[in-house]
Amino acid sequence: MNKDIVILRKSQVCADIVEHFIYRELRGENDLNYDQLTNFLVMMFGVLKLDNKVYRFFSLKLEDKIPWRAFIESLMRGSDTKEGEELNQFMLFYRTMENTIPLSRIQRASDISPINLLYLIDRLLPWTSLLKDGVIHATKSTMTEWLIHQESIKRLNGQTNLEGVHEYLANLLLEFSRQNSNWTEQWTRRHGGISTLMFLHRIVVAACMLHLSSRNHFSLLEAMLSNSGITYYLQPKFWKVLSDGRTDKHIGVQVVAGALQCFGNPFVIATLRHDSLDIACLAEAKDEIKLSMNPDSFWDWLDSLVKRS
Template identity: 30%
Template sequence: MDVLHNLNTLYKFSIHKDFSEFCRVQPLLHIYEVSKFLLKFKCFNHGHGNLKTLERFYRQPIESVLHHVVPLDWKKSLAKEMVYQRITEAWQEIMKEAINENTKQKDRLTYGQIGRVVVMILGTDNVKDDLFLQVMTRFEDNKHWKDFIQSLRFYSAHETVRDYKVTFEMHPTCKLYQALRYTWSVNWIKDVDYISPSCFMYLVEQLLLLTSCLRGRLIYATKSSFTEWLICQNKFPLSDLSFKRDTRDVLDFIANFLREFVNDQNDFKTWIKKSKLDVDNYFPSLFLRSVVSMCLLHLSTGSREYLEILRSLLKNSYMTTQLPLEFRNVLQKGKKRMGFQVIAKAFKVIGNPLVIVKLQNSSSEIMCSDAVFVDLTTCKKRELVFETLFPSIVDSAGGETKTKASESKC
């Protein structure tokens, strides 16, 4: 028991001293492993007090893990060590337990629970079929989200779907769009436990990236959103990115959501409060993420309509003052053209570089020093793509010193 108390002290110390996300997660993983072992080990005769303490330690990492999947600051999710941690067996195990915790009750699941489960599934590598089936069973009362999980299960089971007659309506992108659209239509003010704005924004960001995948030859994404997509890559195989479809309805939904978020700030602050989140911390982060998504929406489509939404925002001094100063200045100086060079520079100053992904051989390579270029026509293995996103810089002594974004070396 002393080991668990010491690990918990170390965890609290890592938070107090603002250690890296990776350093914070390590004590949690050890707390989970030790407490699970002690609870299952029959040789120990646990008294009532010790049993309660063990159960509390066991639940602590399970209840905390979602905050490390969707951290408030995306710089934390971009730490190389944290990215690789999330594809380990230990991480997969604790995520599975967290999903179990959110789905084990017999009552109808709330939108908050559904949102947490979906985010954890998308943020977990190599989800097993039995877990998909378990979640689908618990989502029985919510057809749209059940259909989305079912589509993920199908794509996870087949490395490529070329031998199957798959329509857009069967694709996870369409299912996620339908589920989000339906969830957004719910009266969240009256809902007891509605999906949190951080979870909803995470899912919208993933929907935008998936839609970009289906549209053409290039993907425009942030480093954080593309990394998230890579982590759940077995659900959206790199070998199956040539599936084309008119996605105007999906894009309009994303645009309308983002526009509402930046225009109806009081409602969204109420939503944040209702989700028991700190408005002062969460709103600036979510506001910035919404503007970043607007930029990506413009780049991915080249639509003048979406560009005008972004320009309209940049003309509003009240809204722009809520953005980081340097980020705002870059966008305002380049708002007449608003090409990928301008947006890449803006993303770079907030520490979340623009990633330009080449999907087809016919796509031209784009040169931009402020962006990361990934060529999926030659770099098909996820491990190689990770190395492109997080290349190691080796010092003269041969030791790894730090990582940074760079052009693809695949």
């Protein structure tokens, strides 16, 4: 993602284009399938917050999809209007994903674009970790994507058990890793936007981030790295760094950072401190910046993205 694209997507002009597109596409449409729904949601997450009228208009098209409607309506309220709204919005998003791709009906995912699915996983996983522990483990591109739409950053007061969300993500990634390679090939080819090779790399990276964030689910990553149906597609150096870096039931931050250097998409750790983020980018030891969530800080991050990409 280059600087010009990020600047455009962070602009009101781009938000206006998305609003116009949603109005045009949804006019007279009352039976949305899950591929359409995820397309619209990814577009919404990819720009600034839209006008509440757009969310209201969209929600009226979702009478038979209650989890989706509840989540879209929560976007009208934002995440910082009252105590607990952040957690409420997060849980509604999680339930929306569970409803869209229930583990008992994993084949439903074939109706959804693989790139949209990965986008939503990349949205849910950092959000879970931030609320739970005040820390995000992500790639630089995922972190930049997350900050485009994010208005505020909070950590929950007190202990909140979000292990169920990590468990869902682990099982979801495991199910995708178990699918026959022909199924994955057909799925990615039918929807376009991402190759099977890149999809499988992305789910392995997601498994790494899940392990680091949850301090659990190492068995998922180990299963992926031992699955010939996946390793056949993995870049050899990427696979070797991860495989050689495994210890007993753990893989460390530096190992994951080293593996991600194969793609030029560095590893990022973001730590929440007093409603601002300290971001360390582990491409190099010196490659570290600080980010506070004020109007100018995003552009500091963007400048860093361009200089170090």
